[in-house]
Amino acid sequence: MKVKEVMHPGASWIDPDAPLTDLAERMRKDDIGAIPVGENVKLIGMVTDRDIVVRGLIGKDDPLQLTARDVMSQPILFCHANEELEDAVRI
Numbered sequence: 001m002k003v004k005e006v007m008h009p010g011a012s013w014i015d016p017d018a019p020l021t022d023l024a025e026r027m028r029k030d031d032i033g034a035i036p037v038g039e040n041v042k043l044i045g046m047v048t049d050r051d052i053v054v055r056g057l058i059g060k061d062d063p064l065q066l067t068a069r070d071v072m073s074q075p076i077l078f079c080h081a082n083e084e085l086e087d088a089v090r091i
Contacts, residue, residue: 001084001085002081002082002083002084002085003079003080003081003082003083003084003085003088004081004082005085006085007081011036012036013035013036013037013038013043014026014035014036014037014038014047014068015037015038015039015068016037016038016039016044016045016067016068016069016072017067017068017069018067018068019064019066019067020052020056020063020064020066020067020068020070020071021064023035023047023052023068024049024052027049033048033049033050034046034047034048034049035047035068036076037068037069037072043076043078044072044074044076045068045069045072045073045074045075045076046072046073046074046076047068047071047072047073048073051071051072051073052071055070055071056070056071077091078091079091
């Protein structure tokens with residue numbers, strides 16, 4: 001089975017300079033818990049709802065001033081849609 005057979009259609013990423021409030025609103029609206037972060041047509045990180053809480057709300061900085069870049073997890077691991085699902089699981 002290929003990765004494309006089980007992946008969510010229509011995924012999009014958010015700009016690394018997007019404020020945390022925009023991330024949280026997008027997660028609420030789309031009922032998702034993670035958003036890829038992209039810059040210059042390259043995937044550079046991932047922000048999860050846990051990242052927002054642990055790195056954004058619990059940190060010493062003002063959460064209203066933080067962006068996706070400030071809380072994203074990196075490096076990001078990925079696979080291609082045509083890879084075998086078993087290979088993606090190993091990655």
